[in-house]
Amino acid sequence: xxxxxxxxxxxxxxxxxxxxYSSRDDYGVRLAPDSPIKIVGTGNFTFxxxxxxxxxxxxxxxxxxxxxxxxxxxxSSHSAHAPTFSxxxxxxxxxxxxx
Amino acid sequence: MxxxxxxxxxxxxxxxxxxxxxxxxxxxKKTAGRGGAGAGQPLQxxxxxxxxxxxxxxxxxxxxxxxxxxTAEYEARRRAVPxxxxxxxxxxxDNIITYDADTAEMxxxxxxxxxxxxxxxxxxxxxxxxxxxxxADRT
Numbered sequence: 001x002x003x004x005x006x007x008x009x010x011x012x013x014x015x016x017x018x019x020x021y022s023s024r025d026d027y028g029v030r031l032a033p034d035s036p037i038k039i040v041g042t043g044n045f046t047f048x049x050x051x052x053x054x055x056x057x058x059x060x061x062x063x064x065x066x067x068x069x070x071x072x073x074x075x076s077s078h079s080a081h082a083p084t085f086s087x088x089x090x091x092x093x094x095x096x097x098x099x
Numbered sequence: 100m101x102x103x104x105x106x107x108x109x110x111x112x113x114x115x116x117x118x119x120x121x122x123x124x125x126x127x128k129k130t131a132g133r134g135g136a137g138a139g140q141p142l143q144x145x146x147x148x149x150x151x152x153x154x155x156x157x158x159x160x161x162x163x164x165x166x167x168x169x170t171a172e173y174e175a176r177r178r179a180v181p182x183x184x185x186x187x188x189x190x191x192x193d194n195i196i197t198y199d200a201d202t203a204e205m206x207x208x209x210x211x212x213x214x215x216x217x218x219x220x221x222x223x224x225x226x227x228x229x230x231x232x233x234x235a236d237r238t
Contacts, residue, residue, distance in 0.1 A: 073180075
């Protein structure tokens with residue numbers, strides 16, 4: 001989280017309104033279309049586990065994507081919303097993604 | 100990324116301190132590197148995507164073709180970016196694991212992130228996953 005909070009915004013006519021703002025940074029992965037493992041829509045990966053063991057281990061269980069970089073490039077995205085009187089919020093979102 | 104595997108990882112809590120200390124789930128982003136931890140450091144598993152990306156960005160991997168740069172120069176610059184040859188292991192941070200006691204199956208459900216802004220990033224053949232997102236909900 002870079003920042004979040006609120007402030008009083010004022011329009012050209014002097015009317016004030018509470019503006020909520022937030023910003024975030026994303027880091028992500030794009031799967032290359034020629035990946036050996038493809039995920040179309042949703043990918044479900046399952047294994048069997050005894051309920052007792054599952055209860056004990058689930059809080060610690062993690063899932064990892066394993067793969068190699070397909071291109072020497074980092075793609076970026078940015079989107080923002082400027083506050084208006086009818087939509088009194090301000091957002092700023094940036095992302096960096098490897099493929 | 101050329102996805103070659105999806106791993107379920109049960110972190111083994113290494114005894115770098117007293118045995119009676121409670122185990123804490125590992126995180127993938129607090130410190131560098133993959134694998135074990137030094138004395139007094141939390142156990143780290145996998146690669147840190149923030150560090151991987153920042154290193155690539157520092158090497159120029161995020162810089163688009165410049166106005167005064169020829170295509171040949173641009174391609175040469177891109178080829179010069181040092182790309183990690185070893186497979187990356189990136190821990191997914193979202194809560195994507197469910198258990199079904201009737202079938203006794205643990206399932207990880209990988210759903211591409213649809214909330215990422217529709218820019219050139221989103222092409223029909225690409226899935227996008229947020230590996231490490233720093234979020235701030237509207238207040």
